[in-house]
Amino acid sequence: MRPALLLSFILAFSANPTALAATRLTIAVLPLEPVMDAKPENASWMEGKLVAELRKQGATVVSGRPVAEAMAALKVASTRACDTRCQLAIGKKLGVDRVLAPWLSLQHGMTKTGTAWVWHVDHTSVTAGTAWGGIEKTCFCAETSWDIIAGEQVGLLLAFDPKTELKLPTSAPRAGLAKGPRDEPGMVFVPAGPFVMGTERGEWRDEEPRHLVELSAYYIDRTEVTNADYNRCVAAGKCRRTSYQRDKVLGQPTHPVPGPSWFDAIDYCTFAGKRLPTEAEWEKAARGTDERNYPWGNDYRPDLLNHKSADDGFPESAPVGSFPKGASPYGALDMAGNVWEWTSDVYSQIHYRKSAPKDPTGPAKGPKRAMRGGSWMYDPPFFHTSHNRSPGRPDVHKRYVGFRCAKPL
Numbered sequence: 153m154r155p156a157l158l159l160s161f162i163l164a165f166s167a168n169p170t171a172l173a174a175t176r177l178t179i180a181v182l183p184l185e186p187v188m189d190a191k192p193e194n195a196s197w198m199e200g201k202l203v204a205e206l207r208k209q210g211a212t213v214v215s216g217r218p219v220a221e222a223m224a225a226l227k228v229a230s231t232r233a234c235d236t237r238c239q240l241a242i243g244k245k246l247g248v249d250r251v252l253a254p255w256l257s258l259q260h261g262m263t264k265t266g267t268a269w270v271w272h273v274d275h276t277s278v279t280a281g282t283a284w285g286g287i288e289k290t291c292f293c294a295e296t297s298w299d300i301i302a303g304e305q306v307g308l309l310l311a312f313d314p315k316t317e318l319k320l321p322t323s324a325p326r327a328g329l330a331k332g333p334r335d336e337p338g339m340v341f342v343p344a345g346p347f348v349m350g351t352e353r354g355e356w357r358d359e360e361p362r363h364l365v366e367l368s369a370y371y372i373d374r375t376e377v378t379n380a381d382y383n384r385c386v387a388a389g390k391c392r393r394t395s396y397q398r399d400k401v402l403g404q405p406t407h408p409v410p411g412p413s414w415f416d417a418i419d420y421c422t423f424a425g426k427r428l429p430t431e432a433e434w435e436k437a438a439r440g441t442d443e444r445n446y447p448w449g450n451d452y453r454p455d456l457l458n459h460k461s462a463d464d465g466f467p468e469s470a471p472v473g474s475f476p477k478g479a480s481p482y483g484a485l486d487m488a489g490n491v492w493e494w495t496s497d498v499y500s501q502i503h504y505r506k507s508a509p510k511d512p513t514g515p516a517k518g519p520k521r522a523m524r525g526g527s528w529m530y531d532p533p534f535f536h537t538s539h540n541r542s543p544g545r546p547d548v549h550k551r552y553v554g555f556r557c558a559k560p561l
Contacts, residue, residue, distance in 0.1 A: 177310065178248040179206060181215040182223070182239075185231040187257035187270075188461070188531065195256045197295075198271065201302040202254060209306055214246050222246055231255055235451045236276055236283040243278030251276045252309065257531075271301055274451075275309055283450045284312060285351070285443070318362050320348055320441055327440025327481035332371060336559060339371040340483040342433070344561075347441045349432055350504050351539045358501040359539050365432050366510040372429055372437045373556035375472035375485050376408035376493065382420055390423040391416060396551045406471035408491045408554035414521045414546030417494045421557040428496035429558035431541070432512050434524045438488075439538035440481030446538060447480035447487045457489030460531045468528050468551070480538075488536040491554035492523040492544070499543040520545055527552040
C-alpha cells in the first residue's frame, strides 16, 4: 500500500504531561479488543501500555472490572459492539469525562510489504455528549515499537480541544437529500457550500490537515459505473473493454466495471457527458458536512459495505446499490467498499497543505492519481473511511478498482 505513510507513526506526538495533568480528566477505557489475527495476549499487552501512558500523562483512568460491569449492565458483549450511544451510557454510569473504545487488528499478507498492525481508539466525550472521532495508527513494525504508538495515541487524545478545532460556519447548509435544478438520472445532487475536508485525528499523514473547502454545486453518480453502463461506451467505440470484464463474477452487468485505468474512466465519463469527480467533490458526497468517518456515520458497520471479511455472499465485488442503508447523506451508494474509485486529481501526500480553498483540483502534475473509498479486497476500517486516500498509477488495471462520474451544475 503506502509504506512511507504506514511508518509515519515514528513521528511521535510530543505532549506536556504537566499541562495535561492540570486538566484532571477522568477517562474510562473499554477492554482493548483483538480483531482478525490479533491474539488476546497482544490486546492485553497494548491495553496495559495505553492505560499506563494515560496515567503517565496525567489522566485518571477507570478500567477493568468497573468497565466490565457497566458493559454487562448494558448487555454489550464487546468493545466494537459498543457504539457512541453505548459509550455515552457507560461514561455517565461511571461518572467520567471521556470514554475510549480501543481495538487491535493484525492483518497477515495484506500487502506486498507483509503484515500490518492496526491500533484504533474511538474517542467519545461524555461531557459534550458526542463522539470525537477515532485515533488510528497502522504500521509494519515490531511489538517493541508499541510504546511509541501508545504515547502518540494518548498525546493526540488528551490534546484534542473542540474549542480550538476548525469548525464549519454556522450558516453553512447541512448535508441531506436535495433536489437539483434539473433532473440528472442516476445521479444525486450536492448543493454548493463549504465542508471540512481531511482529518488530523491520528490517521494517514496525507489526510492532514483538516481544512475548509468551498465547493460549487454538482451532481455525482448514485452508484459506481456498472459493466452494463461501460459496455455501451465500448459498443460506441469510445471505450476499450477491460480484461477483468471477462470474469464470470466481476463481469456481471450490475457489478462495477472492474479494472479500468484512470484513462479508461476519463473516456467513459466524457462519453457520458460527465467527468471524474475531484477528490474534494468525492469526499463531500461521501461524508457530507458533519465530518463523519463513514458515509452512514461515525461508527463502523460491517453490514453496510462490501469488504474482504464480510459474510455477505459476495466473494469479490457486489452489484452496485447492494447496501442501501450505507448511503451517504446525499444518497450516494457504495462510497465505502466494493471498489476503489478513481478521482480526477493527481495524488500528492502534502497537497492539503497548499490546496485552493474553493473548488480545488489537485496538483498540476504527478505520476499517480488519487483513489477513494476502499474495496472488497481490503478489510475495514481504515481503507474505507470517507477521508482515506490512496495513490494509483493512471495506466494500471486492478480488479478491485472502478469509478463513478460527476457533472457540474
